[in-house]
Structures are given as C-alpha cells and as structure tokens.
Amino acid sequence: MLSIVDLVKDFGGLRAVDGVSFEVGQGTITGLIGPNGAGKTTTFNMVAGAFPPSGGSIRFDGTDITSWSAHQTFREGLVRTFQIPRPFSRMTVLENLMMVPQGQIGERFWNTWFRIGAIRAEERRLRDKAVEILDFLGLTRLGEEAAGNLSGGQMKLLELGRALMSDPKMILLDEPGAGINPTLLGEIVDRIAELNKRGITFLIIEHNMDMVMTLCHPIIVMASGKLLMEGSADEVQTDSRVLEAFLGGAVDDDAEATVG
Amino acid sequence: MEAYLSTIIFFLIFASFYSLTTLGLNLQWGFTGLFNVGIVGFYAIGAYTSAILTGPPYPDTLIGGLGLWFPIGFIGAMVTSGIAALIVGFITLRLREDFLAISTFGIGLSIQLVALNFESLTRGPNGMYSLPRPLSGISESNLVDNILYLILCLAIIGAVYWAFERMVRSPWGRVLRAIREDETASAALGKNVFAIRLQSFVVGSAVMGLAGAMQGNFIGFISPQDFLPIFTFQVFVMLIVGGSGNNMGALLGGLVVWGLWSFSEQVIGAVLPATFNTEAGAVRIVLIGLILALALLYRPEGILREKRIVSREARLS
Numbered sequence: 089m090l091s092i093v094d095l096v097k098d099f100g101g102l103r104a105v106d107g108v109s110f111e112v113g114q115g116t117i118t119g120l121i122g123p124n125g126a127g128k129t130t131t132f133n134m135v136a137g138a139f140p141p142s143g144g145s146i147r148f149d150g151t152d153i154t155s156w157s158a159h160q161t162f163r164e165g166l167v168r169t170f171q172i173p174r175p176f177s178r179m180t181v182l183e184n185l186m187m188v189p190q191g192q193i194g195e196r197f198w199n200t201w202f203r204i205g206a207i208r209a210e211e212r213r214l215r216d217k218a219v220e221i222l223d224f225l226g227l228t229r230l231g232e233e234a235a236g237n238l239s240g241g242q243m244k245l246l247e248l249g250r251a252l253m254s255d256p257k258m259i260l261l262d263e264p265g266a267g268i269n270p271t272l273l274g275e276i277v278d279r280i281a282e283l284n285k286r287g288i289t290f291l292i293i294e295h296n297m298d299m300v301m302t303l304c305h306p307i308i309v310m311a312s313g314k315l316l317m318e319g320s321a322d323e324v325q326t327d328s329r330v331l332e333a334f335l336g337g338a339v340d341d342d343a344e345a346t347v348g
Numbered sequence: 349m350e351a352y353l354s355t356i357i358f359f360l361i362f363a364s365f366y367s368l369t370t371l372g373l374n375l376q377w378g379f380t381g382l383f384n385v386g387i388v389g390f391y392a393i394g395a396y397t398s399a400i401l402t403g404p405p406y407p408d409t410l411i412g413g414l415g416l417w418f419p420i421g422f423i424g425a426m427v428t429s430g431i432a433a434l435i436v437g438f439i440t441l442r443l444r445e446d447f448l449a450i451s452t453f454g455i456g457l458s459i460q461l462v463a464l465n466f467e468s469l470t471r472g473p474n475g476m477y478s479l480p481r482p483l484s485g486i487s488e489s490n491l492v493d494n495i496l497y498l499i500l501c502l503a504i505i506g507a508v509y510w511a512f513e514r515m516v517r518s519p520w521g522r523v524l525r526a527i528r529e530d531e532t533a534s535a536a537l538g539k540n541v542f543a544i545r546l547q548s549f550v551v552g553s554a555v556m557g558l559a560g561a562m563q564g565n566f567i568g569f570i571s572p573q574d575f576l577p578i579f580t581f582q583v584f585v586m587l588i589v590g591g592s593g594n595n596m597g598a599l600l601g602g603l604v605v606w607g608l609w610s611f612s613e614q615v616i617g618a619v620l621p622a623t624f625n626t627e628a629g630a631v632r633i634v635l636i637g638l639i640l641a642l643a644l645l646y647r648p649e650g651i652l653r654e655k656r657i658v659s660r661e662a663r664l665s
Binding site (some may be wrong): 138194210 | 511514515518519520521522523525526529530532533535536537538539540544547551654656657658659660661662663664
C-alpha cells in the first residue's frame with residue numbers, strides 16, 4: 089500500500105531521517121514506535137506532504153507521491169491527523185465534518201446564488217454521512233456543539249471523523265492515545281480495529297505500549313533516524329536492540345517488564 | 349413636521365452607505381479574518397469611478413463627462429474596486445496576515461493622495477461636481493426625491509444582503525470560517541486557502557466601492573476631503589458594535605453607530621459654545637473610541653452574535 093525507500097530528511101546539519109525503508113501492507117494496522125527524536129513524526133510529515141524529503145522515494149497505492157503537497161495526498165486517499173488536535177473551534181462538530189469532502193458544488197460562491205437546489209441536496213447527503221460517522225464515533229449528541237467545547241479525547245475522535253469523511257484508503261494517526269483517559273482510549277482502539285475490518289489501512293505513531301501491542305501488526309521500530317527492526321509484538325518486546333534504544337543500554341529484567 | 353421627516357430620510361440614506369460598507373467588511377473580517385484597514389480607499393475608488401462614468405463633462409479633465417446611466421456607474425464602481433482588491437490581494441494574501449493590514453492601510457492613504465493630485469482625472473482638491481442623482485426630477489419635491497433614493501438604497505442593501513447570506517450560509521461560507529479558525533488544518537483538508545480568501549476580499553471590496561458610488565451620486569459632489577482615514581475606523585467600530593460574523597448585525601451596527609455619531613453632533617453643537625467648533629470634531633472621535641472600548645468590554649460579540657450553525661442543512665434532526 090505504502091512503500092518507502094531510502095527516505096532521508098536533513099534539517100540544516102541535522103539528519104532527522106537517515107535512509108529509512110519500509111512497507112505498509114494493505115489492510116494492516118502498522119505501528120511506528122521509537123524513542124523521542126527517532127524521526128517518526130518527520131517521516132509522517134514527509135508521507136503526508138507537509139514537506140518534501142531530502143532524498144528517497146515514497147509510493148502510495150502504485151503512485152509516486154514523493155514530493156506531493158498535503159492537499160494532493162489528501163485527494164489520493166492518504167489522510168493524516170495531528171498530534172495536537174486542530175478542530176475548527178467556533179464551528180459545530182457536524183460542520184467540522186461536513187466541510188471536509190472535496191469539490192462540493194457549494195464551495196463555488198456563485199453556485200450559492202444559482203444552484204440552490206443542488207446545494208441543498210448535496211448538503212443533506214453530507215449531513216447524513218457526517219451523522220453516520222458521528223454515530224460510529226459516539227459523538228452524535230455533540231453534533232451541534234461548538235468543536236472548541238469538546239474534551240481532548242473527543243477532539244481526537246473528531247479528528248478521526250474528519251479523516252473518515254474523505255473516504256480514505258489509508259489514515260496516518262499521530263499519537264491518537266496521548267493524553268486520553270483509559271475508557272476513551274479503549275473506545276479509540278475499538279474504533280480503529282473496526283475501521284480496519286472495513287478495509288482502511290492504518291499507520292500509527294504511538295507511545296502507549298499497551299495500545300501498540302494489542303492493536304498493531306506489524307510494528308516498525310525507529311531510533312536515531314534509522315530503521316531498527318520490524319516484527320510482531322512478541323518479536324519487538326523480546327528484541328534486545330529495541331530495549332537498548334528505549335532504555336539506553338542497561339537492560340535488566342525490570343526494564344523488560346516495563347516495556348512489555 | 350416635514351422638516352423632521354426630511355432630516356430622518358437624509359439620515360437613513362447616509363446610514364445605508366455605512367451599513368453597506370460594513371456588510372462588505374463583515375465578509376472580509378467577520379467571516380474570513382482578513383484585516384482590511386484600507387476600506388476608505390476602495391470606497392473612494394467606487395465614488396470616483398461612478399463620478400467619471402455618470403458625471404458631466406469638465407473643461408479640465410482628460411476623461412469623464414460620459415454622462416452614462418447611473419446603474420452603469422454603480423456597476424463600474426464595483427468592477428474597479430474589485431480589480432483594485434484583486435491586485436492587492438493577489439500580492440499580499442499568500443503572505444502572513446500583517447502584510448495585508450500594512451498594504452491595505454497604504455492603499456487607503458495613497459488612493460486619497462491620487463485623488464488629491466491627479467487633477468486631470470479627479471480635478472484634485474476642487475472635486476467633481478454636478479454628478480447626477482439617480483431618480484431625481486421625477487417629482488417636484490425634494491423630499492419625494494430623497495424618499496425614492498432611500499428606497500433605491502434599501503433595495504440595493506436588500507439584494508446584497510440576500511446574496512451575502514446565500515454565500516456565507518453555504519459550503520463556501522463554511523470554508524471561509526474554517527480558514528479563519530485554522531489555516532493549516534484547512535489546507536491539510538485539501539482546501540485552496542488562497543483562492544477562497546481572494547474571492548472574499550474582492551467581493552467585499554466591490555461592495556465597498558458600490559457604497560462609495562451611492563454616496564457620490566447622492567451628494568452630487570465628491571472631493572478628496574470625503575475620503576479620510578477616520579472612515580475606515582468608523583466602519584470597523586460599526587462592525588464590532590453590530591456583531592462581527594453576522595450580516596444583520598453589520599447592517600444594524602452601521603445604523604446605530606451612525607445614529608450616535610450624528611446625534612452627538614447635535615448634542616455637542618448645542619452644549620459647546622460656537623468658539624469650540626474645531627474641538628467638537630475631536631470630541632466626537634473620542635466618543636466613537638469610547639463606544640468601541642465599551643462594546644469590547646461588555647459585549648464583545650456585538651449586538652447580534654455570530655450564528656454557530658453555518659449551513660441551513662447542518663442540523664441533527
């Protein structure tokens with residue numbers, strides 16, 4: 089689905105990503121873990137088109153998307169969420185979702201004068217789709233609430249909802265579990281698993297190891313801008329290189345238990 | 349009795365120029381977050397365009413004296429103000445928002461200087477006179493003429509209000525607000541931020557130009573003195589007081605603040621001795637500042653607040 093070859097990113101003298109290659113298979117929930125500064129979010133940003141890589145190539149679904157910008161990858165069906173949610177605070181939850189689909193008739197202002205009927209029909213269709221997604225995420229009763237009034241966890245769900253509005257093939261989630269209470273975290277994990285069953289591929293950056301180990305297969309580990317290893321949850325947990333990267337050398341039984 | 353009625357009609361005609369300009373600013377600032385501080389420039393471009401298109405021939409100007417029908421003057425005013433906004437917007441709207449503020453402020457000042465110095469186009473400080481007033485001469489009475497002009501103004505405002513409501517309460521208006529809230533997230537969701545901002549800026553400025561033309565043709569005389577920076581400030585106060593992000597609030601703000609401004613002239617004129625005439629003008633500006641401060645402190649959302657739900661269809665039931 090997504091194939092990254094020899095990806096490099098330099099920021100001035102700093103090489104943040106150093107020749108990383110991996111594949112994300114269609115229909116998987118692939119985890120991307122690693123200590124802070126490993127280059128995970130930088131890799132994400134290049135894949136999602138926030139900035140171009142210094143070297144290497146990115147292919148998505150057979151198309152070369154290496155230097156594409158964010159709105160181009162979005163149209164190709166590759167959508168990202170942000171580490172810190174960015175809702176449109178003074179708009180309703182429902183309209184945060186309804187604004188997402190591309191090429192709406194009503195996005196051309198002269199159509200708002202001359203194609204009133206067509207826009208109304210389109211709006212109803214979008215509303216029904218948005219309500220369906222809100223139902224799925226358990227946010228329906230907040231539909232007419234201003235998005236800025238949501239809790240942090242609800243905002244993460246809203247971000248996921250916005251991604252879903254575009255009928256994506258693949259979603260990049262940047263720390264969906266950060267700062268979320270355990271109940272809502274379980275909710276998010278369930279939703280991701282359910283969406284995956286419906287055919288959406290996921291690539292997830294996450295620090296919450298419980299979440300990664302239960303949800304993700306395979307798991308890709310990065311450290312210091314390089315790919316460290318790739319494997320199942322069991323393989324990653326027992327690999328000495330991974331423990332070393334996370335804990336900086338001193339590997340004993342206690343440390344192993346913490347990572348697990 | 350007729351004198352009172354005449355004063356009220358005259359007041360309402362002027363209020364309609366301000367309300368229409370505030371409506372234009374609401375599209376730019378209220379819905380899109382574009383900080384246009386050159387309102388008076390676009391207003392002046394509209395007034396001068398219509399004066400050139402509809403006015404009589406003058407012995408000392410290069411062009412003008414075309415004597416065209418007033419709707420052509422009004423439409424021409426919208427076109428030239430719109431083109432001016434297109435040029436300014438095309439250069440500045442890709443940059444950080446402070447650049448728009450600085451460059452529009454410059455435009456506002458320099459348009460007035462052009463009007464003052466480009467004498468073969470605008471007659472400079474002498475101004476352009478004898479501009480034809482639409483719908484006048486139908487009756488013998490000046491009062492009836494004014495009432496007819498007021499009806500014309502209200503019809504134009506009604507049409508612009510309808511057009512703006514359709515625009516902002518639609519998917520287009522939703523993207524405007526999304527851009528105002530978070531430009532980066534809007535771009536990440538595939539929206540063409542630059543194009544939509546430019547559209548909002550041009551349409552809003554064209555309406556300001558239309559209002560300028562309506563004033564010029566009503567008074568029958570325009571000169572650079574009519575287009576001072578204080579105008580921009582007044583219109584911003586009208587929008588904040590009326591309710592930024594609400595079209596009806598913008599119209600109402602124009603009416604209310606223009607009412608206070610006119611009323612204060614009467615009161616200050618009556619209270620202060622005639623020798624303080626010059627100071628009276630300053631007192632009124634202080635008063636407008638005071639209204640702005642009070643509005644921001646006690647009712648920052650304005651008389652009418654922004655509607656939370658943008659599109660008519662975006663309801664749960």
